[in-house]
Amino acid sequence: DVKVTQSSRYLVKRTGEKVFLECVQDMDHENMFWYRQDPGLGLRLIYFSYDVKMKEKGDIPEGYSVSREKKERFSLILESASTNQTSMYLCASSLLRSRRTGGDSYEQYFGPGTRLTVT
């Protein structure tokens, strides 16, 4: 059974703290993603990675950084947490889209989410 796990379901941090959200997948997927989900705004892409040590900015990277030192692990870092980063954070993984065949974007597998509150 495929699995994406996130380090915490609920997290409460103070403004200015450095926050680490961890995501691990056991499917040997090349792609990993971080989204945040807010009421009325849907899911927004923060960062993604298509290989170890590779990363690309999504729509809302400001205030965040990421780290991918191993294929199975993708970390989201809030350098200095602020109240407007209170949100649900969702990690996902997928196979790499095949450039050679011009193939489809593959389905993504999601973790259960981390609800982060910054006070």
Next chain:
Amino acid sequence: SQQGEEDPQALSIQEGENATMNCSYKTSINNLQWYRQNSGRGLVHLILIRSNEREKHSGRLRVTLDTSKKSSSLLITASRAADTASYFCATAWGPSGYALNFGKGTSLLVTP
């Protein structure tokens, strides 16, 4: 970024009825995907339809795609209380197609 947009935002039906959700998108696509999210949980992939397909079925799910209108619909037949969830359509994000753009979702409530 250009997201898909689901319509309606919210839908309330009774068990046994059919539920139809629509999605519109802005750019050309290779495929379009539908996901479900139960309250406070991660998303689960439901179905993928390719740009050269017009209709696809999976159990009680039927998805249609009209690339000329840049729209898709998800039909859930004979709905059950367990179908209560939010439903999202997703298309490729950016030129690489690695990531996905999600719409804001349709919230479906199925009452017994």
